[in-house]
Amino acid sequence: MVCTTNDLSAWKDFPKGLRVLLLDEDSSSTAEIKSNLEAMDYIVYTFCNENEALSAISNEPGNFHVALVEVSGSNVNGSFKFLENAKDLPTIMTSNIHCLNTMMKCIALGAVEFLRKPLSEDKLRNIWQHVVHKAFNAGASAQSESLKPVKDSVASMLELKVELRQAETEYMEKTENVSLAQESNEHQSPASDKYPAPSTPQLKQGGRLLDDGDCQDHINCSIEKESAEQEGESKSVETTYAMSQETLQLGDPQSFVETVIKEEDNSTDGVKIENNICPNPQNKDGLKNSNGGAKKASGLHNSYRTRANRKKMKVDWTPELHKKFEQAVEKLGVDQAIPSRILELMKVEGLTRHNVASHLQKYRMHRRHILPKEDDRRWPQHRDQVQRSYYPHKPIMAYPPYHPNHALPPRPVYPMWGATGSHPAGVHMWGPPGYPPWPTTESWHWKPYPGMHADAWGCPVMPPHSPYSSFPQNASGSQSASMVNNSCGVTQKSFDLQPAEEIIDKVVKEAINKPWLPLPLGLKPPSTDSVLAELSRQGISSLAPPH
């Protein structure tokens, strides 16, 4: 075809000579773009309607490397038609209109990028990237003759670079770029062609997520699978996750959540390279979920490369990721929340149980250490009756599940995870500014019983004066129990019956074994005073710090 080995040798100054199909109905802008591109040594072929362009493609397949297509208001369908019929050609859409839906549709139809007009020189200059990406990431079917030379050429360039770098470094693993080249040769999946350039072939993701209809996340950077973590050196097949067309729903742009995992790469001098990619901050508008207005950062992720080394990945617990974590925990109930189940519920590709366990550990620590203080601080009058109200412990206490619609106390002061307000700019993971990072409004259910909304909570209402004998809802008379039952209309047989000894044992035991959990009703943690009193009774007058 047009790309021959001669071209290859001529491509020392790549991307010079790359052939651009320019489809634009507006002749003046066409001329401008053309001249700009030509100034950059691209070879430009212009067309003013899609049929012409398409026939040019079909007549001379492989003649073009990349297409630049205008999406005009008047002929949107023409653009789409082109897209659909030129799947083998990396196609960049350009437009004055930047309607998110249109953009989405273009991308969904296979466009590699959507550029807003006016097309700056920078934008134009870089269009070759899509050609290279295609050359390396497209399936064999799409490996047209025009791409092959590109690939070879680029590969050889990269190899050159590798040698140079190796010369100046002591030890270094095979450069990712090389493995990239090799991998794309070996692991190409047939279905992996014609995806947006920045994204690499993806795993399809099955099933829906949490029942609130939340979105699917993809970790867009390669992580090793959990199965690989126990086995020694099995070269784990790297997978890079990106948006899949199956999950793409045109009318539902908010269903993309940004989830980023940083990959750390201790290369030569120990400089950390973060492969943190989220290049398209495009749609911030109207990203409200119907079920609660959760804001979603969205973005198509440019997974830049596919790598095959076994470096440890660092999971970046973005707000989105954490939110899923939190939702999983909520769904399970704090006490039932164990790493494996959370992992299951989160349905995040690539996340390992270890990651979740680690996060869970922190989460619990946070709850354990910060919350009681918060509680105290907010209701000092009940200092020695710290009541932890969120306790959906089904088996024993039969608390009602989390109710998403309950009213929140106005301007609640939620506990912060990290230092109080001393987070620099890195708060990105802890939610929108002004909000405390971890506990989102949905997840923290601190209801002082004085003003508690029993309707929403169902029943963990306890008279402020209730004695701290066990099970005040029974001990203090059936009155409170029945009142509660009446008021919330929930039948709670367990409250009507005198708890069996074993139940009490179980509760107490559990309270002891799982200190991070809220205490069941009627149990209270020892007050500071009583602890001190007991200590002094035992002859201990001062406390050594916990460590």
Next chain:
DNA sequence: ACGCTAATAT
């Protein structure tokens, strides 16, 4: 195997 905690690393 799994969950949890503590130690370790970044």
Next chain:
DNA sequence: GATATTAGCG
């Protein structure tokens, strides 16, 4: 110092 990973134990 905060946060994620790893190791070790039950």
